[in-house]
Amino acid sequence: MKRIVISTVIAALVAVSAAPAMAGGFWVNQSGYGNSTGGKQTGWNNSYSIQQTGRYNSQVGQQWGNNNVGAVGQEGRNNSADTWQRGNNNAAGVAQFGNNHRSMITQDGNGNIVAGVQVGNNCSANVTQAGSGNVSAFVQSCN
Numbered sequence: 001m002k003r004i005v006i007s008t009v010i011a012a013l014v015a016v017s018a019a020p021a022m023a024g025g026f027w028v029n030q031s032g033y034g035n036s037t038g039g040k041q042t043g044w045n046n047s048y049s050i051q052q053t054g055r056y057n058s059q060v061g062q063q064w065g066n067n068n069v070g071a072v073g074q075e076g077r078n079n080s081a082d083t084w085q086r087g088n089n090n091a092a093g094v095a096q097f098g099n100n101h102r103s104m105i106t107q108d109g110n111g112n113i114v115a116g117v118q119v120g121n122n123c124s125a126n127v128t129q130a131g132s133g134n135v136s137a138f139v140q141s142c143n
Helices: 002-022
Strands: 024-033 036-044 046-055 058-066 069-077 080-088 091-099 102-110 113-121 124-132 135-142
Touching: 024 036, 036 046, 046 058, 058 069, 069 080, 080 091, 091 102, 102 113, 113 124, 124 135
Parallel strands: 024 046, 036 058, 046 069, 058 080, 069 091, 080 102, 091 113, 102 124, 113 135
Antiparallel strands: none
């Protein structure tokens, strides 16, 4: 009986101490066929939302730090969006409408913001922010 109580207390302490690292969340809404998403969050109060409609869209979101926000919306086929956030208080968002778009966002620092939209077919964007307080936006219409 003593071992069960000790094991239960240890398990409860581990769960309570891990709760802040799990705060925030990762939300996914997919419809269509063959869509995929994945990611990793390390830190506190990070959040990520994904909306994918269509076929064979993919997304990877990585967050290391605190208070980072990421969002990806994809509608069409064969679109790919990756975001990598390292630091605190970063925000990244990408919307892709059409087919065969690629986007890669890398943020390494604090307080950085990226927002992008790609419409049509075959657009490609690669944004890297190093340091703090950077703001970037991209809008592309491709055929």
